[in-house]
Amino acid sequence: MSSTSAPSVYTVTGGGNYCAGDVASAPEVIMLASDPGVVYTIFRSATAVSTATGTGGPLSLGTYTAAGSYTAIANLGAGAGCQTSMSGSATIGINPLPNVYSVTGGGNFCAGGSGVAVGMSFGQTGVLYNLKTVGGGTLTSAAGTNSAITFGSITVPGTYSVQASTTATGCTNAMTGTVTVGTVNVPVAQTVTGGGAYCSGGSGVAVGLANSATGVSYQLFNGATAGSISSGTGTSISFGSQTAAGVYTVMATQTTGSVSCTTAMSGSATVVVNSNPAVYSVTGGGAYCAGGSGMTVGLNGSQAGVNYALYTGTVVATTVAGTGSAISFGTFTATGTYTVRATNATTSCVSDMSGNAVISINALPTVNSVGGGGSYCAGGTGLAVTLSGSQSGVNYTLSRSGSVVVTLPGTGGSLTFGTFTEAGLYTVLATNTTTGCTSAQSGSATITINPLPTVQTITGGGNYCSGGTGVVVGLGGGQAGVTYTLYRGTTLVTTVASTSSAPVSFPSQTVAGTYSAYAVITATGCGTNMSGTTTIGINPLPTAYAVTGTGNYCSGGSGVAVGLAGSQGGVNYNLYNGTAIVGSASGTGTAVSFGMYTTASTYTVLATNATTGCTNAMSGGAIVGINPLPTAVTVTSSASSYCAGDLGIDIGLSGSTSGVNYQLYMGSTPAGVAVSGTGGPLTIGTYTAAGTYTVSATNTTTGCMRNMSGAAVVNINALPTMYAVTSSGSNYCAGGTGITMGLAGSESGVSYQLYNGAGTVGTPVSGTGSSISFGVYTASGTYTVLATNTTTSCSRAMSGAANVTINSLPVAQTVTSSGTSYCAGTSGIAIGLGNSAVGVSYQLYNGVTPVGGAVAGTGSALSLGSQTMAGTYMVVGTSSATGCSNNMTGTASVSINPAPNTFNVTGGGAYCQGSTGVSIGLSGSNAGVNYQLYNGTLAVGGPVAGTGAAFTFPGTYTTTGTYNVVASTGLGCTSNMTGSASVNMNVLPGTYNVTGGGAYCNGGSGVHVGLSGSQAGIAYQLYNGTTPVGSFTTGTGLALDFGLKTAGGTYTVLAYNPATSCISNMSGSAVISVNNLPVVQSVSGGGSYCNGTSTGVSIGLENSQAGVSYQLYNGTAIAGSPVLGTGSAIDFGNFMASGTYTAVATAIGSGCQNAMSGSASVSISPLPNIQVVTGGGTICAGSTGANVYLNNSQSGVNYQLYNGPAPVGAPVSGTGSSMNLGAQTASGTYTVQAINATTGCVRNMSGAATINVNAQPALHTVTGG
The missing domain is CATH 2.60.40.10 (Immunoglobulins)
Structure with missing residues (x-):
C-alpha cells in the first residue's frame, strides 16, 4: 500500500476594489506559489466559483467581478487528507461612481479677452471634476463642495464636457451635457500716426490713424484722458490738431451682437510742447569806482540747454550757456544799459529776460602822502603819524596792521592823526562819503618798539675742590642778539654773546667771590641787570697714601690681601677693580685693610672727603693674579666589560693640555708611567685586569694637581654553553602546521635567537636550564641558533642546523557561474572553474554534499555542469601525487526567482515650459518589487519599491517622450508594465523687457511704464509689487504702453497664454520713485540799516534740511549764491538792496523745488542831510x-x-x-x-x-x- 503526502500550504493574496461597471479592471486573485499538477478550487464565501491547476510556481486563480472574500483548497483526490486549505484570502470590493450633474455656462467672448465662465450645477465633496475639450485633454479641474462649482473663465474656444473622479477611489463618470465657448472678432489694430513737437502757444500737431474700418468707433486718449471719437471710413482718419502734451493712443470698439470688443491701436503719437525759455531777472550793474574791475552783470536763474546773449544796445557783448542755476556774464567796465535775450539751443525759442543793468563810473579820492613813524625804546612817548593833504567830503581812516585806529574828516589841508605808542605798519585809506570810492594814500608810517633784554636768573656758583676746573656760572635762559657781561663784585670778568633762548654759560670761574650779570641788546644798545648773584669757594683734597698688597694664588685658593699704607679721619676710601667699587674703609689716621681678593686685576683706591666730597686717587695699585688648575677632562674607555678571550679595554682621556702630566691609577696604585698632555684626546693604553681606573693631572710649571672627571671600570664576561639544534622533521605540505624547532639544552640568563639563513626568525627565547622549543615554522630553509648572555651580551653559535622543505598545494582556481539565480522553468546555472591543473581532480559540492563525480584537471577552464537545485556550491581540488587538497576560490549560489505581476502605467499629459512638469504612476504594485521608469530606452530616476498598492513615481517629469515601466524583483526577474504615459511641453509666452519708470516730484503727472514688445493672443498684466494695476492688456505684436503711473514701487509684467494657461514673467522691472519736496521752512531776518554802511541786514531760514540747496530772491531777482542746508538754521548773509526777500528750496538729488514760508523785508534808512x-x-x-x-x-x-x-x-x-x-x-x-x-x-x-x-x-x- 502506498501513501501520498498532503499538498503544501501556500498563501492566497490579491483582490482589491474596482469601480462599478469597469469589468476590465476587476481584481485578480493569486497564490504566491503552487505544487505542480495539484488542482486548486476557488471559493467566494462557501460557493466554489472556479478551479486552477498548480504549475510549481506563483499561480493566478482568476479575475473576479463579484464582491466577496475569496479562498482556495488544494485537491489531490477523493481520499481523506488529500485536500488542504490554503492560507489567507483575497477580498474584492466595488466602488460606486460619482453622481451625474449638468455642465453650465459657456458663450462667446472677444478674441484675446478673459473668456466666459464654465461650471457645474452641483458638485459632490470628495469628487474632482475635470473640464475637458471634446476629443481632447483636461483643461482645468475643480473640487466638489456640495454646491454649484465653477471652473473660472475659459478662453480657449471649443465644446467642453466634464468628467468626475472620486478622489478616494479614482472612479470616474461623465457629467450631463456640454457647453460651447466661442470668440468674436476684435477690431484690426491700425497704426497711430502724427504727433511731434511744437512751440508753446502754437497751433499744435495732428494725430490720426493710418487706416480704419467701417463700423468701428475710434476713441482718442491722451494718457488716461479720453479725447474725441471718430467713426471708421475704410481709409485713414484724423483726430485734428492736438495742443496738450502727452502720449496719444487710440482704442477701437466693434460691436457684434451683444458683445462689444475693444482693441488698442498699434503704437502711439507723442505731442511735445516746447516751452519758451523761462524769464529770469537781469542782475548786477551799478556804479563802480574809476580804475576798478567794473560791475558784474548776470541772470538770477537759467536753464540747461538755453543760450543767453548779453546786449549793450543792439550789440551782443557775450553769450553764456544756461546751467540750471544763476549765471554770470562776467565783469564789464563800459558804461551803458545791458539787456539779455535767451534762445533754446534745441528749439530756437526766444524770450527777453526781465529788466536791465546800468553801469556808471565814480571818481576816486586824491592820493596824499603818509608821513611820520619811526622807532623808539619800550616805555617811550611814541611817534606821530601825518598826511600831507586832504579833501573836504572825504574821510581818512588810519589803520595799524589792518585794524582801524582812528578816522578823521578831510579839511582841505594836511592832517595829524596823533601820537601812537603801539608798534605796527600805519596806512591811510581815503573814502568819499558820498560814493564810497576809496583810494589808498601813498606810503606808510612804521612804528617800531625796541624791547629791553629779558631778565634771566643767574645760576651756578658754589664750592669746588682745590686743583679743580672751578665752578660754572650762567643764566637760566638766553636771548638771540643779546650780549651778557659777568662781574665779580665791580670787576668785569667776561662777556658772552647769545644766539638763542638756550641757557647762557660763562667760562668756569676759579677765583672765589660774588658774581653778577648785565645784558645788552646788541642792535639797540638797551641793557638791564640780570636777576640775583652767586658765590664761589675752594675746598682742599685728601692726603695721598700708597696702595699695598700684590701677588698670585692658585685657582680656588683664599686670594691676596689688599690695603692702604695710611689714612685720615673723616675721609672714606673706596677700593676699585677697574671702575667697579669692590671694597671700602673709613680713615682711622693709620694704615687700613680692605680684606682678601680673589679676582685677578689691578686694584686702586680713591679717597673722598666726607664733608666736602673732594676726592684724590691714592698712590700706586695692588696686582692680584690667579694660577689655573689643569683643565678637567673625562676619563674614557672603549667599553665597561669584555668577553673572555677578547683583547681588553682601551683607557684614555677625552682631551689633554700640553705642559701637564697624566697618571693612571687602578684603585690607589699607579698603573704604568705618567703620560704628557698633547693638547688633544689622549690614549693611556689597553688594560685586561678587572678593576676601577682613575687619572690625576699635574701642571709641570705650577705643580697644581687635579683629578680628571669620571673613571673606567673593566670587567671580564664568560661565553654561553654550546647545545645542539633539534627539529620535528624535514618537510610538510603547504598550508600545514610546519616543523617544530628546538635546542637540546639551555642556560638561564641566556637568550637564544633562531635564524633561517642570515635572517632572524621569531623573537629570542630565554634559556630555562633544560631543552627549549622555538615553535613551529613553515618557511623553507636552513635553521641555526645563536645564544647571547642577556647580562654581558656575549654570544655563541649553537651546534648543528635543521633543514625545512614545503610541498605545494593545488593552485586555487576561481569558481565560476553563469549567474546567481534564474527564473523558474529555465535551464539553471552553469558552474565551473576559471582554470585547472593536470594531475589534480576537482569535486563539486552543494553545501557538504558531493554533486556528481570528481573531474580531472585539463590545464584549462573546466565545466562542472548546469545546476538547477538551489544552494551554495563549492569545489575542492586534490593533488594525485601528494594527496594535498585545496578549496577553490569562491562559491556559486543558485536560487529560483518568480516574475513580477503587471500593472497599468498612469499619468502623463502636457505642462507649461519651465514648470514642474507632470506626474507618472502605476495602477498597482507588489511589495518586494522595484519599478524602473523609462523614457523610451533611457532610465529616468532610480527604481521605486512597490508598496502593494498604486503609487506615483517621485517628482514630476518635464522631458517630452513616451514613458514606460519595467518591474524587477530583488532576485533579478523583470516584467514590462502595461501601457505608457506621454509627456508634452507647452511653450511659454515670449519674454520682453519692462520699460519706463523713473523718478518724479511729488504732485507731478507720474511716469510711463511699458513693454518693449508683445505677442498677439497673449494677455499682459501690470503689477506694482504683488498688486495688479488695471486689467489685462492684449498683445499686439508691438511694444505696449501701460500709461502714466504715479504710485511709487517696482512694476513688473506677467504674460498669460489663454490657449495653454501658461504664464511667464517679463524681463526686468520699472521702478517709480516719488521724490519728496523740500520741507517748508520760515524765512527769518530782514530789517533796516543806515544808508552808506557796508554791512546791510542779515536774512536766513529758521531751519533747513541737509541735501537741499536754498536760493534767496529779492522779488524775482536772485539774491546771493545758493546755500546748502545743514539740518539747522542757515544764514544767507547780509543784504543791502531794499525789497521783499523770499526763498526757494531745491533738493540736490532730485531737483524738486518748494517755496519757503514768509519773507524778509530790507529797507534803507537815509543819513541826516549834510549841513555846513x-x-x-x-x-x-x-x-x-x-x-x-x-x-x-x-x-x-x-x-x-x-x-x-x-x-x-x-x-x-x-x-x-x-x-x-x-x-x-x-x-x-x-x-x-x-x-x-x-x-x-x-x-x-x-x-x-x-x-x-x-x-x-x-x-x-x-x-x-
Whole structure:
C-alpha cells in the first residue's frame, strides 16, 4: 500500500476594489506559489466559483467581478487528507461612481479677452471634476463642495464636457451635457500716426490713424484722458490738431451682437510742447569806482540747454550757456544799459529776460602822502603819524596792521592823526562819503618798539675742590642778539654773546667771590641787570697714601690681601677693580685693610672727603693674579666589560693640555708611567685586569694637581654553553602546521635567537636550564641558533642546523557561474572553474554534499555542469601525487526567482515650459518589487519599491517622450508594465523687457511704464509689487504702453497664454520713485540799516534740511549764491538792496523745488542831510568866545559839536532851520556830527570852524607922573 503526502500550504493574496461597471479592471486573485499538477478550487464565501491547476510556481486563480472574500483548497483526490486549505484570502470590493450633474455656462467672448465662465450645477465633496475639450485633454479641474462649482473663465474656444473622479477611489463618470465657448472678432489694430513737437502757444500737431474700418468707433486718449471719437471710413482718419502734451493712443470698439470688443491701436503719437525759455531777472550793474574791475552783470536763474546773449544796445557783448542755476556774464567796465535775450539751443525759442543793468563810473579820492613813524625804546612817548593833504567830503581812516585806529574828516589841508605808542605798519585809506570810492594814500608810517633784554636768573656758583676746573656760572635762559657781561663784585670778568633762548654759560670761574650779570641788546644798545648773584669757594683734597698688597694664588685658593699704607679721619676710601667699587674703609689716621681678593686685576683706591666730597686717587695699585688648575677632562674607555678571550679595554682621556702630566691609577696604585698632555684626546693604553681606573693631572710649571672627571671600570664576561639544534622533521605540505624547532639544552640568563639563513626568525627565547622549543615554522630553509648572555651580551653559535622543505598545494582556481539565480522553468546555472591543473581532480559540492563525480584537471577552464537545485556550491581540488587538497576560490549560489505581476502605467499629459512638469504612476504594485521608469530606452530616476498598492513615481517629469515601466524583483526577474504615459511641453509666452519708470516730484503727472514688445493672443498684466494695476492688456505684436503711473514701487509684467494657461514673467522691472519736496521752512531776518554802511541786514531760514540747496530772491531777482542746508538754521548773509526777500528750496538729488514760508523785508534808512559848519575866528583870551553855526538842520536829528576828537557839550536837537551851537572859548578845529534820533544813523557835517585864541598883552605898571 502506498501513501501520498498532503499538498503544501501556500498563501492566497490579491483582490482589491474596482469601480462599478469597469469589468476590465476587476481584481485578480493569486497564490504566491503552487505544487505542480495539484488542482486548486476557488471559493467566494462557501460557493466554489472556479478551479486552477498548480504549475510549481506563483499561480493566478482568476479575475473576479463579484464582491466577496475569496479562498482556495488544494485537491489531490477523493481520499481523506488529500485536500488542504490554503492560507489567507483575497477580498474584492466595488466602488460606486460619482453622481451625474449638468455642465453650465459657456458663450462667446472677444478674441484675446478673459473668456466666459464654465461650471457645474452641483458638485459632490470628495469628487474632482475635470473640464475637458471634446476629443481632447483636461483643461482645468475643480473640487466638489456640495454646491454649484465653477471652473473660472475659459478662453480657449471649443465644446467642453466634464468628467468626475472620486478622489478616494479614482472612479470616474461623465457629467450631463456640454457647453460651447466661442470668440468674436476684435477690431484690426491700425497704426497711430502724427504727433511731434511744437512751440508753446502754437497751433499744435495732428494725430490720426493710418487706416480704419467701417463700423468701428475710434476713441482718442491722451494718457488716461479720453479725447474725441471718430467713426471708421475704410481709409485713414484724423483726430485734428492736438495742443496738450502727452502720449496719444487710440482704442477701437466693434460691436457684434451683444458683445462689444475693444482693441488698442498699434503704437502711439507723442505731442511735445516746447516751452519758451523761462524769464529770469537781469542782475548786477551799478556804479563802480574809476580804475576798478567794473560791475558784474548776470541772470538770477537759467536753464540747461538755453543760450543767453548779453546786449549793450543792439550789440551782443557775450553769450553764456544756461546751467540750471544763476549765471554770470562776467565783469564789464563800459558804461551803458545791458539787456539779455535767451534762445533754446534745441528749439530756437526766444524770450527777453526781465529788466536791465546800468553801469556808471565814480571818481576816486586824491592820493596824499603818509608821513611820520619811526622807532623808539619800550616805555617811550611814541611817534606821530601825518598826511600831507586832504579833501573836504572825504574821510581818512588810519589803520595799524589792518585794524582801524582812528578816522578823521578831510579839511582841505594836511592832517595829524596823533601820537601812537603801539608798534605796527600805519596806512591811510581815503573814502568819499558820498560814493564810497576809496583810494589808498601813498606810503606808510612804521612804528617800531625796541624791547629791553629779558631778565634771566643767574645760576651756578658754589664750592669746588682745590686743583679743580672751578665752578660754572650762567643764566637760566638766553636771548638771540643779546650780549651778557659777568662781574665779580665791580670787576668785569667776561662777556658772552647769545644766539638763542638756550641757557647762557660763562667760562668756569676759579677765583672765589660774588658774581653778577648785565645784558645788552646788541642792535639797540638797551641793557638791564640780570636777576640775583652767586658765590664761589675752594675746598682742599685728601692726603695721598700708597696702595699695598700684590701677588698670585692658585685657582680656588683664599686670594691676596689688599690695603692702604695710611689714612685720615673723616675721609672714606673706596677700593676699585677697574671702575667697579669692590671694597671700602673709613680713615682711622693709620694704615687700613680692605680684606682678601680673589679676582685677578689691578686694584686702586680713591679717597673722598666726607664733608666736602673732594676726592684724590691714592698712590700706586695692588696686582692680584690667579694660577689655573689643569683643565678637567673625562676619563674614557672603549667599553665597561669584555668577553673572555677578547683583547681588553682601551683607557684614555677625552682631551689633554700640553705642559701637564697624566697618571693612571687602578684603585690607589699607579698603573704604568705618567703620560704628557698633547693638547688633544689622549690614549693611556689597553688594560685586561678587572678593576676601577682613575687619572690625576699635574701642571709641570705650577705643580697644581687635579683629578680628571669620571673613571673606567673593566670587567671580564664568560661565553654561553654550546647545545645542539633539534627539529620535528624535514618537510610538510603547504598550508600545514610546519616543523617544530628546538635546542637540546639551555642556560638561564641566556637568550637564544633562531635564524633561517642570515635572517632572524621569531623573537629570542630565554634559556630555562633544560631543552627549549622555538615553535613551529613553515618557511623553507636552513635553521641555526645563536645564544647571547642577556647580562654581558656575549654570544655563541649553537651546534648543528635543521633543514625545512614545503610541498605545494593545488593552485586555487576561481569558481565560476553563469549567474546567481534564474527564473523558474529555465535551464539553471552553469558552474565551473576559471582554470585547472593536470594531475589534480576537482569535486563539486552543494553545501557538504558531493554533486556528481570528481573531474580531472585539463590545464584549462573546466565545466562542472548546469545546476538547477538551489544552494551554495563549492569545489575542492586534490593533488594525485601528494594527496594535498585545496578549496577553490569562491562559491556559486543558485536560487529560483518568480516574475513580477503587471500593472497599468498612469499619468502623463502636457505642462507649461519651465514648470514642474507632470506626474507618472502605476495602477498597482507588489511589495518586494522595484519599478524602473523609462523614457523610451533611457532610465529616468532610480527604481521605486512597490508598496502593494498604486503609487506615483517621485517628482514630476518635464522631458517630452513616451514613458514606460519595467518591474524587477530583488532576485533579478523583470516584467514590462502595461501601457505608457506621454509627456508634452507647452511653450511659454515670449519674454520682453519692462520699460519706463523713473523718478518724479511729488504732485507731478507720474511716469510711463511699458513693454518693449508683445505677442498677439497673449494677455499682459501690470503689477506694482504683488498688486495688479488695471486689467489685462492684449498683445499686439508691438511694444505696449501701460500709461502714466504715479504710485511709487517696482512694476513688473506677467504674460498669460489663454490657449495653454501658461504664464511667464517679463524681463526686468520699472521702478517709480516719488521724490519728496523740500520741507517748508520760515524765512527769518530782514530789517533796516543806515544808508552808506557796508554791512546791510542779515536774512536766513529758521531751519533747513541737509541735501537741499536754498536760493534767496529779492522779488524775482536772485539774491546771493545758493546755500546748502545743514539740518539747522542757515544764514544767507547780509543784504543791502531794499525789497521783499523770499526763498526757494531745491533738493540736490532730485531737483524738486518748494517755496519757503514768509519773507524778509530790507529797507534803507537815509543819513541826516549834510549841513555846513560855519563860524569860529580869532578871539582874545578871556573873551566870551566865538560862535559856531550850522547853516541848516532837520527835525528829529541831534547835532553833536566836537573840538578835535572831544565832544563839546550835549547834543542839540535840529529845528528845521539854521542853528547856533554856542560861543566857544577854547582854541581848536570844531566839527559837527548829526545823529538821526529814530534810526541812529550818523553823518559828519561839512566843513569846520577854527577858533584861535590870542593872548592878552602883559600887564605892566604905569609909572611916573
